[in-house]
Amino acid sequence: MEFVKGHGTENDFVVLPDLDDQLDLTVARVQALCDRQRGLGADGVLRVVRTSGESGGKWFMDYRNADGSIAEMCGNGLRVFARYLVDAGHQAQGEFVVGTRAGDRTVVTHPDGSVTNYMGPARVTGTSIAAVDGHGIGGFAVDVGNPHLACVTEEPVEDFDLTVPPGFDPVMFPHGVNVELVNVIGQDALRMRVHERGVGETRSCGTGTVAAVASWLAGQGRTTGSATVDVLGGQVSVTIEPTTSTLTGPAVLVARGELDKSWWDALV
Numbered sequence: 001m002e003f004v005k006g007h008g009t010e011n012d013f014v015v016l017p018d019l020d021d022q023l024d025l026t027v028a029r030v031q032a033l034c035d036r037q038r039g040l041g042a043d044g045v046l047r048v049v050r051t052s053g054e055s056g057g058k059w060f061m062d063y064r065n066a067d068g069s070i071a072e073m074c075g076n077g078l079r080v081f082a083r084y085l086v087d088a089g090h091q092a093q094g095e096f097v098v099g100t101r102a103g104d105r106t107v108v109t110h111p112d113g114s115v116t117n118y119m120g121p122a123r124v125t126g127t128s129i130a131a132v133d134g135h136g137i138g139g140f141a142v143d144v145g146n147p148h149l150a151c152v153t154e155e156p157v158e159d160f161d162l163t164v165p166p167g168f169d170p171v172m173f174p175h176g177v178n179v180e181l182v183n184v185i186g187q188d189a190l191r192m193r194v195h196e197r198g199v200g201e202t203r204s205c206g207t208g209t210v211a212a213v214a215s216w217l218a219g220q221g222r223t224t225g226s227a228t229v230d231v232l233g234g235q236v237s238v239t240i241e242p243t244t245s246t247l248t249g250p251a252v253l254v255a256r257g258e259l260d261k262s263w264w265d266a267l268v
């Protein structure tokens with residue numbers, strides 16, 4: 001069984017081409033693939049499925065977090081997914097549509113290896129408080145297809161311990177939440193760290209960067225704007241409009257190979 005390893009701003013993924021939707025991708029298999037000692041190591045798995053295209057796209061991105069849980073959407077993963085499709089010859093360079101659990105998303109691959117995702121609306125749904133490292137930090141709840149609590153703070157984001165999962169309001173976020181800590185570092189320039197639901201601290205989160213920019217704008221009473229977001233693994237650019245948002249950043253394919261069949265079969 002073929003795999004490809006890739007990352008977007010060091011948020012890393014195992015890509016599993018499964019064009020005919022045959023794989024039994026159990027929680028145990030996702031956990032083992034993502035384990036950095038007993039597997040390949042990754043923040044998540046992207047299963048590539050070919051679809052009928054009835055709703056526009058020919059592809060479905062089946063995204064799983066490293067703990068085996070299913071998430072609706074993954075922004076960095078979508079760029080890597082698009083790059084894989086072009087690299088494998090399944091899609092021409094340029095614009096195409098990928099289905100996700102959050103709906104269809106248009107992507108545009110660029111010759112320099114970067115990808116622009118049309119991420120849909122970033123909906124600010126309220127305010128809440130994240131308990132991080134003994135601090136209560138206020139932020140905005142932002143729905144980017146998946147749930148975020150993006151908190152702009154004056155405390156340097158480097159100073160927080162994200163090895164412990166942040167606390168959050170389970171009534172507001174009944175299915176868990178991704179928590180972003182955000183500093184303003186210049187004009188239209190943010191820095192972000194993130195604790196991802198189902199993973200832990202990662203070096204980047206694409207949907208999280210969109211939520212961070214939406215939260216920063218909401219704090220100024222704005223619904224439109226653009227910013228760069230520095231993450232531990234690099235930089236992305238985000239534009240927010242009232243009805244849509246875009247995320248542009250790198251997508252890197254690192255390796256390809258074959259999974260050992262007996263290893264895979266022993267996992268249930």
Ligand SMILES: N[C@@H](CCC[C@H](N)C(=O)O)C(=O)O
Pocket residue numbers: 011044065070071072073074075076077146147178196197198199204205206207208
């Ligand atoms: N890293 C992703 C987000 C992955 C899903 C997230 N952990 C969740 O459970 O919602 C991204 O780049 O957006």
